[in-house]
Every structure is written in structure tokens, then in C-alpha cells.
Amino acid sequence: MNKLIILLIILLAAIQFIRPARNTSVQAVPQAFMDTFQVNENVKKLLVTSCFDCHSNHTRYPWYTNIQPVGWLMAKHIRDGKAELNFDELAALSPRRRNSKFRSITEQIEKDEMPLKSYLILHKDARLSEEDKNTLISFFQSKINKN
């Protein structure tokens, strides 16, 4: 067999042992955010399936995230995603910063920038329908403090 293919197989097997740390805290959802903003069940469900994997401390890990480099890619999305927006920290932000996050969230959804396209390839359930998008946009718009 071609030496290159053998080398590739060995490499692929070897990288399976390098596992990124998991992003899972004890609770299933960012509870402070849920309580502070009175998040209804419908919005909660959409955020859990489409946003919290990368923007909270509560990532769900389907089986394929155990395969490298998928797990590495996921870890990078989580690191970059949480740096921009972490729902676990939203409730503690000043009203001004919160408003700016909420505006940014509605923008990202309107422009179909989020959830990330590369994530949707495998996480098909995270796709947002027009109705889902409207539900999320009107929720976040209603939480923007106009003062």
C-alpha cells in the first residue's frame, strides 16, 4: 500500500487521543439569564439547540464531536464564540453592554450569520426557520432597554 496512506491512517489514529477539555457546567442552561430575562419555553428551546453550544458554559456533545479533528474545531468555535458572547455572563453585564449584545444578536440572526454555517452541516437541528428567527428577534428586541 502507498506509504502516504499508511502514514495518514496512523496520524488519524494518533490524534484521536488528543481530546480538548469539555465545556460543560453542572446546569443544563444559563440559569441567571433564564431568570433575569423571563425566557419562555419556546425561546429557551431555540437557544438551547441553536446558540448555547458555543455561547454558554453548557455545550452538548453529540457522538461525532468525539472524533478528531471535529472535536478540535468545536472547541475552537466555543472559545471564539464565548469570547464574543456568553449567555452565562449576560445577566451580570451593565444595561448598556447588555443592550449592545442584544442588538448584535438580532443583527446576526437577521443576516443569517449565526449559527455558524460550518456547525449547521452536522447540527441540522440547529437551523432556524423564518418563524424561529422572528421569534428570537422579537424576544431580544423586547429586552432592549430603551432608556
Ligand code: HEC
Ligand atoms: C458553532 C458555534 C456557534 C453557534 C452554534 C453560534 N455561534 Fe455565534 N459566534 C460563534 C463564533 C465563533 C463567533 C465569533 C466569530 C464570528 O463572529 O464569526 C460568534 C459570534 C457571535 C456574535 C458576535 C458577533 C459580532 O461580530 O459582534 C453574536 C451576537 C452571536 N455569535 C450570536 C449567536 C446566536 C444568537 C446564535 C444562535 C442563533 C449563535 N451565535 C450560534 C460561534 C457560534
